[in-house]
Amino acid sequence: MTSMSAIDTASLSGTAAPLVTFRGVRKSFGALEVLKGIDLTVAPGQVVALIGRSGSGKxxxxRCINALEPISAGELEVCGYSLHRPGVDLRALRQEVGIVFQSYNLFPxxxxxxxxxxAPRKVRKLNRDQARELASEVLAQVGLGDRMDAYPEQLSGGQQQRVAIARSLAMRPKLMLFDEVTSALDPELTGEVLRVIGKLAAGGMTMVLVTHEMAFARQxxxxxxxxxxxxxxxQGSGKMxxxxxxxxxxxFVGSGL
Structure with missing residues (x-):
């Protein structure tokens, strides 16, 4: 195995500390070891794409970053929280780290x-006017400012996924995670969701995304x-x-590029 050197994250983010640091992280499910010593950092403002075959651990x-899966060994620091230590305030962590899945999980x-x-009304105690202003802002970010009063069944799959992204943005996270968010969508709807993620990247949002969209990852x-x-x-820039x-x-990349 030949491993390319990691990107100089300091050059991307000045002297800011990484938002995510994996040090020798291992994760097992029973006798099956899925992560076998991961070292990885994510700097503020960086977009990191995890790629690989199914079962590669990406x-x-x-999911370890959001503590949806506890690590088995090693050290994992996320937004100042030491996830390898007992007693981590997971509720506080998840206010800092948003996650969007391939299934939209909207309340119908x-x-x-x-x-x-x-969530903002329950967790951040926003009043009705504050909540409406917030919804208007984040839905405009994802191109759905005119659909606030629609129900999920009235939306396309791509629109529902964009609502799911807006829902995470509404908590003002420091870090956004995307887990194969376009895998259930057809090519046209995939394009509209990727454009939203691209705009978030251009705006400086720190993101880690698992994706099979190689051209998007490269760009x-x-x-x-x-x-x-x-x-x-x-690991390296998209040029790799x-x-x-x-x-x-x-x-893996084969003729797909």
């Missing part, structure tokens, strides 16, 4: 506005991380996808 790594009996403002990500058999196999250093990545 989604597990992402609530309007778009209600879906977006439910938007500051750092692309290819995972293979539970390890970081290669055009010049793989290992046979495994070369076979």
């Amino acid at each position: 989604s597990t790594a992402l 009996h609530l309007t778009v506005k209600q879906n977006v403002t439910l 938007v990500a500051d750092q692309v991380v290819y995972m293979h058999q539970g390890k970081v196999w290669e 996808l055009a010049n793989p250093q290992t046979d495994e990545l070369r076979q």
Whole structure:
């Protein structure tokens, strides 16, 4: 295995401390070890794309960042929280770290506005006027400012996914995670969701995304991380996808670029 050197994150973010640091992180499910010693950093303002075959560990790594999966060994620091130590305030962590899944998980009996403002009203104690202003702002960010009073069943899959993104943005996270958010969408709807993520990247949002969209990863990500058999196999800028250093990545990208 040949591993490319990590990107100089300090050059991307000045002297700011990383928002995410994996140090020798391992994760097992029973006897199955899925992560086998991950070292990875994410600097403020960086977009990091995790790519790899199914079973490579990329989604597990992402879920560890939000503590949806506790790590088995190593150290993991996220937004100042030490997830390898006992007693971490997970509720506080998840106010700092938003996550969007491939399934939208919207409440069907609530309007778009209600879906977006439910958590801010309960957690941040916003009043009705503040909540409406917040919904208007984040829905405009995802191109759905005119659909606040619609119900999820009245929206396309791409629109529902954009509402899910707006719902995470409404909590004002420091870090956004995206777990294969376009895998259930057709190409046209995939494009509209990727455009929203691209705008967030251009606006400086720190993001980690698991994706199979190689062209998107190459264009938007500051750092692309290819995972293979539970390890970081290669990492670098998007240019590495055009010049793989290992046979495994070369076979993975194949003729898809």
